[in-house]
Amino acid sequence: xxxxxxxxxxxxxxxxxxxxxxxxxxxxxxxxxxxxxxxxxxxxxxxxxxxxxxxxxxxxxxxxxxxxxxxxxxxxxxxxxxxxxxxxxxxxxxxxxxxxxxxxxxxxxxxxxxxxxxxxxxxxxxxxxxxxxxxxxxxxxxxxxxxxxxxxxxxxxxxxxxxxxxxxxxxxxxxxx
Numbered sequence: 067x068x069x070x071x072x073x074x075x076x077x078x079x080x081x082x083x084x085x086x087x088x089x090x091x092x093x094x095x096x097x098x099x100x101x102x103x104x105x106x107x108x109x110x111x112x113x114x115x116x117x118x119x120x121x122x123x124x125x126x127x128x129x130x131x132x133x134x135x136x137x138x139x140x141x142x143x144x145x146x147x148x149x150x151x152x153x154x155x156x157x158x159x160x161x162x163x164x165x166x167x168x169x170x171x172x173x174x175x176x177x178x179x180x181x182x183x184x185x186x187x188x189x190x191x192x193x194x195x196x197x198x199x200x201x202x203x204x205x206x207x208x209x210x211x212x213x214x215x216x217x218x219x220x221x222x223x224x225x226x227x228x229x230x231x232x233x234x235x236x237x238x239x240x241x242x243x
Contacts, residue, residue: 067092068137068156069240070149073163075189076170078224078232082163083145085233090143090240095136097129097146113188116195123203147196150217151206159240162218163232165225219243 067090071083080096087094104125105115119125133144133152144153150160165173167186175185200206207213214221220239224232 067141067158068153069143069159069161070153070157071143071145071161071163072147072150072218073165073224074147074170074193076174077163077165078173078229079145079163081229082161082224082232082236083143085229086161086236086240087143089233089237091141093136093139093142095133095142095144095146097133097144097149099145100129100132101125113191116192120195120199123199126199126203147208148200148204148206151204154217159220159243160218161236162214162221164221164223169225 069086069090069092071079071086073079075098080098083096084094086092101115101119102112105112108115108118110118129146130148130152133146133149134156136142137144137149137153137156144157146152150157150162153160167189171182171186171189174180174189175182178185197208200208220236222232222235227235
């Protein structure tokens with residue numbers, strides 16, 4: 067089984083993805099974690115590495131190729147904004163998580179123990195950069211509602227639901243599919 071989980075930063079992809087992986091005994095992979103690891107390896111902040119990635123498309127291309135390679139082994143949930151687009155028909159189930167910006171920033175500020183203002187600046191810059199890079203590299207518009215509705219099996223707003231409610235909803239949908 068191959069499941070993708072996508073959404074903007076702070077929507078709950080990692081938390082939910084890991085719980086779904088555990089429920090179905092799947093491996094878990096996150097391109098966000100891989101991106102942060104690469105930043106650390108380059109001794110760069112996330113902001114610096116985001117700017118570096120804008121000038122070096124091979125970083126995104128490498129991460130996206132890795133998604134295909136990992137998916138080919140099966141039995142995995144892939145946490146990535148582009149995984150549903152990249153894997154399309156290879157994925158058995160595609161999940162999109164949504165949440166308002168303010169809630170996402172609060173979650174990430176708490177998680178990372180950072181200042182709200184710094185986190186909103188970093189996140190908006192990162193998301194703007196990603197949207198631009200994805201459009202340029204793959205002609206993917208993450209805001210295209212028509213494509214989103216056709217691509218994903220389930221779309222969940224995570225703002226007012228508990229982690230357990232979200233996981234239960236997704237597990238029920240996967241079992242129905």
